Structures are given as structure tokens and as C-alpha cells.
Amino acid sequence: MQQFFIHAHSGLRWLILVLLLWAIVDSLLKWQGSGKPSTKERIWYFGSVYLVELQVVIGFVLYFWNKRYLGFEHMDESILRFYALEHPVAMIIATGLLSVGKAKFKKFEGAKLYKSVFIFYTIALIVMLLSIPWSFRF
Numbered sequence: 508m509q510q511f512f513i514h515a516h517s518g519l520r521w522l523i524l525v526l527l528l529w530a531i532v533d534s535l536l537k538w539q540g541s542g543k544p545s546t547k548e549r550i551w552y553f554g555s556v557y558l559v560e561l562q563v564v565i566g567f568v569l570y571f572w573n574k575r576y577l578g579f580e581h582m583d584e585s586i587l588r589f590y591a592l593e594h595p596v597a598m599i600i601a602t603g604l605l606s607v608g609k610a611k612f613k614k615f616e617g618a619k620l621y622k623s624v625f626i627f628y629t630i631a632l633i634v635m636l637l638s639i640p641w642s643f644r645f
Contacts (some may be wrong), residue, residue: 510547512568512570512617515620516562516566516569519561520639523558524635524636525556527628527631527635528632529551530628531624531629532626534547534552534624535621535625538618538621538625540621542619543616544612552609552612553609555605556605556608559605560602579589588606590640594640597634598634598635601632601634601635604627604634605631607627608624608627609622
């Protein structure tokens, strides 16, 4: 069962990265426009945030399932510190940024809407890319 969650957590990241990139590029292209976003855009923008929130839930399940990371006695080992502290905290920050972007999406219209989505989603994506455990990282 734990392997299922590990594979889901790892595989879902690619879908999230694609959706976030699409939302960022789309908001950048529509920044100069005006008007209300379409239902399709709402689904894409909100869907990416909901998938990230699901990813965080799966991450918490894995975090508490693997009791090795619950203690902070191994902070001198970089890989254990990364999985116990850096990765979860950075992903929670990224999720918070996406949630702020989603709230701004609901609040604003026109260029201000797309500008806020672009800014918050881009910062969140950068935080995510820096805290994903890439195979070349360790």
C-alpha cells in the first residue's frame, strides 16, 4: 500500500508541473486582455491547485507513514534533513502561494486577475522545482 502512495506522489508531480506551466503561460499571454475568464480557464487554474492540495495530502500520509522522518535527530545528514524538513515545508509554502493565487483569481477581473495568477503560480512553481527530490540532486 505504501508503494502505491509513493508512485502516486511521484507520478502526480508531472501532471502538476504540466498544469502549472500551462496556467503560467496562459496567464502571461492573457495578461494584456480584459474580461472574465471562461469556465474552461477556471477548471484548469483551480484544477492545478486542487491537484497540488491532493499531492500535499498524499505527502503527509507518506511522511507520517515513514516514522524515520518524524524525529529531527538526523539533521546533520542532508538527505534525511531534506525529506524530514526542507521538502515538506517548501511544498506547504508553494501550496499556500497557489491558494493565494487562486483567491486572487476569484477576486479580480481582467489584466489584474491574470497578473496575480502569473506572479503567484510562477513563484510557487519555482519553490516546487527547487524542492522536488530530483534524481540528480543526491
